[in-house]
Amino acid sequence: MADERVHAFGDDALGEHDAVGLAALVRSGEVSAEELARAAAERARKVDAALEPVAFAAYGKPVARAERSAPLYGVPSFLKDNVDLRGMPTGQGSAAFRARPARRTAGFAVQFLGTGLSVLGKTRLPEFGLNASTEYAAADPVRNPWRTTHSPGASSGGSAALVAAGVVPIAHANDGGGSIRIPAACCGLVGLKPTRGRLVANEQGRRLPIDLVTDGVVTRSVRDTAAFFAAAERQHRNPVLPALGLVEGPGKDPLRIGLLIDSPTATADADTRRTVEATAARLEAMGHRVEPVELPFGRQFQQDFTAYWGFIAFLIAATGKLMHDPGFRPGRLDGLTSGLRRGFQREFTRLPGVLRRLRQMEQPYEDLFRTHDAILSPVLAHVPPPLGHLSPNVPFDELIERLHHYVAYTPVNNVTGGPGIALPTGATAEGLPVGVHLSAARGQERILLELAYALEADRPWRRIQD
Template sequence: MADERVHAYADDALGEHDAVALAALVRAGEVAPGELAAAAAARAGRVDAALAPVAFAAYGRPCGEGGSGKDAPLYGVPSYLKDNTDLRGMPTGQGSSAFRARPARRSAGFAEQFLGTGLAVLGKSRLPEFGLNASTEYAEARPVRNPWRTSHSPGASSGGAAALVASGVVPIAHANDGGGSIRIPAACCGLVGLKPTRGRMVPNAQGRRLPVDLVTDGVLTRSVRDTAAFFAAAERHHRNPALPPLGLVEGPGERRLRIGLVVDSPTAPTDAPTRAAVEETAARLAALGHDVTPVELPFGEEFSRDFILYWGYIAFLIATTGRLTVDPGFRASRLDGLTTGLRRVFHREFTRVPGVVRRLRRAEQTYAGMFRTHDVILSPVLAHVPPPIGYLSPNVAFDELLDRLTRYVAFTPVNNVTGGPGIALPVGASPEGLPIGVHLSAAHGEERALLELAFALEADRPWRRIQD
């Protein structure tokens, strides 16, 4: 395939608007939800051959169209749900060939929360098998490609959602994050991706069954205000009283913050383009009046080893309980090379799991300790720029693939284990034009600080546009 930039922007009902602007047009009667859905469906058709982002389409009968009522903040804005979340009447394929997906009989709690914001679901976006990979690639099926350069990965596991938003098919799409799966594709595709504090959203059905719940739901967007608007709308449907209310964040904050700067992970070096983007962002934040000082992450090799074994434990659960938890026709023999390799990791070291769980649970206190001296931590999202398609394919020999993944995904899992919030922002680009993201982390419940900083950085230097 030719290496090209692909987008679907056109002179149609969607135009170049973000979700907040489209919802305002719907409320004013200037456009109907059906017109927006039709425009999004046409755009999806134009990018499908190049990007392959859609797992299931329901363009003739979108779910919702603001089903919570016309007063919902994002009423009528078209979107997609990730294909690991049940929505009644749509199949949930989990990105896997190990079973045949059937229409879900009921909607997951988060799907109801998502529809409660007013978004209209046009279908499901693709993910790698059970969301375990950091690239949306498959043993046999065609991969999802990055709209900025189709020879490269869009990240994962919300890679299909990222490709849809980055290419302009829709302004906002569901994503979820069990090791970086909101923030990684945001960084790869030039988007905003906030992983909220654990417990901020309706509990994820997959994550809450685990001894350490890694998974949190959210969205990918092209503007900070769309991310802020979504979380404010979602909070109207469900608010966790154990966390500070978030409300609607509408711009930069006035408070000057203590920001800790991390350039390298204790387990992997950062490449030159990513390092430059992080250091430039640190300089910009200092120029905006914040106090930026270097810090070291208190998570090293042991944390990385523990996370890998816990990752293997999840693969083991999928493989051994799939007929009960996924589908009666589930066949573990059809799982891809990454899932089966991770399962073998668990088999080799399963006696370590109780100690791993204890240490991972204690990591929450270690994480909280970082914010006794700092308000926010700035770091890379990933240790290097998005790799070419094939580099993280599940067909790569497992030991090599695992090494590549651990050297690439060197920052984001900390927030999943500890439950802290983190946001990826599209601040830079490689010499080849691939997006580079930076990562901001804060104390539990402090999403407002992250969004206010994000607004400030976006106002200081607007994000690159794929259509320019």
């Protein structure tokens, strides 16, 4: 395919509005929810052949269940294809799994619909969300709208491609090792992984000994992310966490921000380093104090996270028929899932120690925020790679090394439960987005959103349509 930029922005009912803007138009009567759904469906058809982000389309019969008073009522969106919505198939991105219409709607999907969003279909993800690029062993990949020869990230790559290309302003994503923040960084979007427990528990993640998975959204504006979480909190409020409410702009107090550019296991490339350093300088110019910080996690964490990743792959392969599909075909699992499973089987006796060490990370993580309000780092160690670099057809040992180097920052937040946000503050000379990552203590999403608002106001995000 030619290396090109692809988007669907145009003079239709959606215009160039974000989700908050569209919801306001619906409330005022200027447009209807039906008009927005038709415009989004037309945009999806326009980009689908070039980007292939859609797993299942329900354009003629979108699902909407909220009252008109819901904050995001009438705004079209998509669910990622690993969350059940009654009547729509859930495919998990895997050829080993035969997708059938779900018989029930998952708890998080109920919360998602309760914000007022309508669902036009499901978005593609790599097999069971295990990869950091939305690629397949025997199917076409999802492509990055900014450069179609490059990866859109993963595992929420289909959702990120649709939002970046202007099909919808907001789409569901979830994150078990970076899968909201990675595609947000690759596609020039805002992606907040909330604190564990902020939203209704993910039905797959809560079955695990350590729940890595949190749901959320990818958006083009900070206010859309803030509006979604405020609306979701109206549906489900976790009393253990500080209330978030609607965050509407930058904070007023100067903050102490730790700066981490090279992770304990990877060195950031030149574009990434330049973007993080420039963002740090902007934060300092706003009056914040930015100073170097070191993470108390090293190669042992990388090894333990990989072992736990393998444990999840083993569970998928061993219990697929029971948990997912009576016709589950483990022989059709891709090279990454199979390689992770084999690695776990060779060293399964390590699991008790792996779980113990991973659980012990929560306190050192919280201790970082006794002296700092937030930590600034890259999202990824290098810019979005060309498609094929992280294909599941790459020999497993080579692929896992590439993933270790690429995904070197985000998994800490999944293990500890802390929040993290990806923001599109930079770009390569060729126009590919480069994201930065901000982390905070558990329950402190407000700090992250306030910093995100400040950075967006200081220098608005690049727009693909420009």
